[in-house]
Amino acid sequence: MPSFSIVVAADLANGIGLNGGLPWRLRKDMAFFAKITSKVISNDSRVNACIMGRRTWESIPAKFRPLSNRFNVIVSKNPCYLDDKAEKSNPFVALAGSLEAALSLIKSHQESFSPRLERVFLIGGSQLYNEGVRSTRCQNIILTRIQTTVECDTFFPDIQSSEYTLLPSAKSHEFLETFLNEQVEGGVITEGDYKYEYTVYTRV
Structure with missing residues (x-):
């Protein structure tokens, strides 16, 4: 199975959403999210994959769906x-029925999908984040x-220090x-009105 990175914005209490959307509008952070999830390094003909739950998919404005230059995998228990x-x-x-199924789908596409897939990102929502944080992948x-x-x-x-290390600011x-x-x-x-910083946790 492919490994993946989680991308998320959270406040000091780990809050990430309100009423199905983001509780803040941060132009620079949205641009950073787009860059981190779409930039490929090895080959310009490749794209990255973004795994997201149905509610996260629906929270994206229709004019921005699917996320451009990315392979969008929606996780929903409804096969239809x-x-x-x-x-x-x-x-x-x-469409995939679970995070595990999404990763299996991406694995099967990594060499056969055109363009080929490079990095894999999990971008929400909370249920998938809970499962993703615990995954050794x-x-x-x-x-x-x-x-x-x-x-x-x-x-x-909560991010457990036994599983992840928060890199110091300069290292992040x-x-x-x-x-x-x-x-x-x-x-x-x-x-x-907001101050924020890009931080990185790496698996121990």
Whole structure:
């Protein structure tokens, strides 16, 4: 099975969502998310895969679905979920019944899908995050830490120090620049009323 990285933004209480959407609007962080999940290093003809739950898929504005230049895998227990949707015939959209099934699907596509798949990312929601954090196939958690607490009704699971190491700020920044092979804004970023920082947890 392929390994994967989790990408998430969370406040100091691990809040990640409110009423089915994000509790903040951070232009730079959205651009960072798009870059981290779509940038390929080895070959320009490849694309990355993004695994997401049905609610996360539906929270993406329709004009941005599917996520461009990425293979979108929707996890839903309803095997007919895409049957009445335009994306059913889109080769960049697939349906899987579980995280394990999504990883199996990606594995089968990694050499046969055109364009071929490179990196794999898990991008939400909370149920998949809970499962993904516990999976030994999760190698990194790329977490935008919002340096405040806001009203949330959805939360990211606690990250156990026995399973993941939080890289120091400078090391997180170095990791991301190497990961993307380009410059990344480091340190604390101020955008509107929010301050946040890109952090990285690596599996022990």
